[in-house]
Amino acid sequence: MSNSLKASTTGLVIVDKARKRLGWTKTSTARWWQDAHTSRATLRRFWQGDRIQQEIFIAICQAVGINDWQSIADIPNADFEELSTQYLDWDEAPDIESFYGRNQELTQLEEWIVGDRCKLIIITGIAGIGKTSLALALADRLQLQFDGLIWRSLDSALSLVSLLDGLLNIFEETAVDDIPQDTATLIHHLQQRRCLLILDGLNESQKHYHQFILQLSRAHHQGCILLTSREQANIIESKTKTVRSLTLTGLAKAEAVELFQGRGFTGKEIGLSTLIQLYRGNPLALKLVTPLIQSVFGGNIGAFLSQNTIVIGDRLRAIFKQQFKQLCDLEQNILYWLAIWQQPISFSRLQTHLLISLDPATILDAIVSLERRSLLEKWICSGEPAFTLQPLVMKIVTDELVERATQEIIQVMQSQDISDFKVLRTHWLLRPGSDDIVGDRILHQLHEKLWRIYNTNLGQMLEEFLVLLNDQSPLVIGYITCNLTTIINRLG
Known part of the structure; x- marks a missing residue:
C-alpha cells in the first residue's frame, strides 16, 4: 500500500458529518490537528483532496471518531492529480475551539x-x-x-x-x-x-x-x-x-444548547434557557461563563442565576470598553441614560432627560450610530419605538458609569472645583420614577465604592460639596444635588 492517501468524495462527506457532530470546523479547530499530531496546513490538504502521509490520514479520521479509515480513503486512485488552491494564504486566521449552528x-x-x-x-x-x-x-x-x-x-x-x-x-x-x-x-x-x-x-x-x-x-x-x-x-x-x-444575532436556543452539551452539560439543566436569553445567545459570552458555573457553582445554572448578575470575561470587557471609548460624548450620554433606566425608553422620553436641549435630528443621528454598532436593542412599546441595552452592554456601561462618577468625586475632593463634575451633573443616577433607593443598583454600586475609599468621612465630604453648590445656577448644578443628596440619605 502507498505511504500516502487521499480521501474519496464519499469519505469527505462522512468526515464532514463526524466533525459537525463535534462542533468542529473543517480547518480552524486547533484541537483537530493537535489530536492528529499534524498541522493546520496538512488538515487543509486533506480537505482539498491532496495526498498526505498515511499515518496522518488515519490520525485525522480517528480524531473525529472514525476508526474505519479505509472507508474514507480513495485507495485505488493512485494516479490522482492533486487539487490545490493556487493562492492560499490564511495563516492569520485564528484558531477556534468549536462552531455550532449558523x-x-x-x-x-x-x-x-x-x-x-x-x-x-x-x-x-x-x-x-x-x-x-x-x-x-x-x-x-x-x-x-x-x-x-x-x-x-x-x-x-x-x-x-x-x-x-x-x-x-x-x-x-x-x-x-x-x-x-x-x-x-x-x-x-x-x-x-x-x-x-x-x-x-x-x-x-x-x-x-x-x-x-x-x-x-x-x-x-x-x-x-x-x-x-x-x-x-x-x-x-x-x-x-x-x-x-x-x-449576526445570537445563537438560536437549540444551537446554544449544543454549545453547552459540548462543554459538559446535559442540555436539560434548570435555568439553561434563561441563561441563554440573558446572554442573548452570544457564543463567546456563553463560553466564558460556563467554566465559572462549573467550578464555582458545580454546574448548577440556577444557583448562578440566583446571584442576579452578569459575568463578563476580561477579553469581552476589553473589547466593549475600547468600543465605548470611541463613542462621542452624546452617544456615551445616551448609553448612560439607558443604563440608568434599565428598561426600554422611548425617544421622546429620552429627550426630556437630557440636561441641554438638542436638535432631535442630532439625537436621532446618535441613536442610529449606536444601532449601527449593535449596542442597542429596539422594542415597540405602545406603538412607539423604544430603546434599551443588551444585558452585556448594560453591565459594561453601568460599571463605566460608576467608575466615572467615582473618579469625578475624587477629583472634586482634590480640586474643590465643581466644574469637575461631569456625568454627575448631566445624569441623575436614581432610575426616574423609582422610590426604592436601596434597590437602585447604580447608586448602590457607587455608594459601596465610595465607602471603601472614604469610609466614615464620606458623609461629611459630600455635605461640603453641597456647600460649594450654593448660589450656583440650575444649569451649573444640573443633577449634582440630587445625586449627592441621595447618597447622603443612604448613609443615614
Whole structure:
C-alpha cells in the first residue's frame, strides 16, 4: 500500500458529518490537528483532496471518531492529480475551539457569493457574536470554489500600505510592471482569477481602510471581499446587487444548547434557557461563563442565576470598553441614560432627560450610530419605538458609569472645583420614577465604592460639596444635588 492517501468524495462527506457532530470546523479547530499530531496546513490538504502521509490520514479520521479509515480513503486512485488552491494564504486566521449552528447564515452567504457573485459582503454584530467563526466556517465550505483564498486580520496598527504590500506579495510571481503597486494592482490580480479575500475585524477608527474597500467593491473583478466588523460601515450604506451585509444575532436556543452539551452539560439543566436569553445567545459570552458555573457553582445554572448578575470575561470587557471609548460624548450620554433606566425608553422620553436641549435630528443621528454598532436593542412599546441595552452592554456601561462618577468625586475632593463634575451633573443616577433607593443598583454600586475609599468621612465630604453648590445656577448644578443628596440619605 502507498505511504500516502487521499480521501474519496464519499469519505469527505462522512468526515464532514463526524466533525459537525463535534462542533468542529473543517480547518480552524486547533484541537483537530493537535489530536492528529499534524498541522493546520496538512488538515487543509486533506480537505482539498491532496495526498498526505498515511499515518496522518488515519490520525485525522480517528480524531473525529472514525476508526474505519479505509472507508474514507480513495485507495485505488493512485494516479490522482492533486487539487490545490493556487493562492492560499490564511495563516492569520485564528484558531477556534468549536462552531455550532449558523446553517441559515452560511446558506445565505454562499448564495450571495456563489449565486449572486457579490463583490463585497460585510458581517456585522456585537463583540463575541461569532463573526470571525462564521467567516472561518464559510471559508471552509467555499475554499475549493476559488482560485485563491486570503485571510487578513485588520490590526489597528496595520497601515494600508502594509496591507497592500502583504496582499500583493502573494501574487508576486505574476506582478505587472506597468501598473503601480497600489489598489489598482490588486484589482488587476482579482480580474485575472477568482479569489476570496477575507478582512477580519474592521472597526470605526480605521477610516484609512474605507476608501480602499470602497474601491474594491466598485471595480470590475472576479473576486469577493468578505469583511467582518462590529459596526455597520458607512461604505455600504447604499447597497447594490454586488454589495450585501449580514447582521449576526445570537445563537438560536437549540444551537446554544449544543454549545453547552459540548462543554459538559446535559442540555436539560434548570435555568439553561434563561441563561441563554440573558446572554442573548452570544457564543463567546456563553463560553466564558460556563467554566465559572462549573467550578464555582458545580454546574448548577440556577444557583448562578440566583446571584442576579452578569459575568463578563476580561477579553469581552476589553473589547466593549475600547468600543465605548470611541463613542462621542452624546452617544456615551445616551448609553448612560439607558443604563440608568434599565428598561426600554422611548425617544421622546429620552429627550426630556437630557440636561441641554438638542436638535432631535442630532439625537436621532446618535441613536442610529449606536444601532449601527449593535449596542442597542429596539422594542415597540405602545406603538412607539423604544430603546434599551443588551444585558452585556448594560453591565459594561453601568460599571463605566460608576467608575466615572467615582473618579469625578475624587477629583472634586482634590480640586474643590465643581466644574469637575461631569456625568454627575448631566445624569441623575436614581432610575426616574423609582422610590426604592436601596434597590437602585447604580447608586448602590457607587455608594459601596465610595465607602471603601472614604469610609466614615464620606458623609461629611459630600455635605461640603453641597456647600460649594450654593448660589450656583440650575444649569451649573444640573443633577449634582440630587445625586449627592441621595447618597447622603443612604448613609443615614
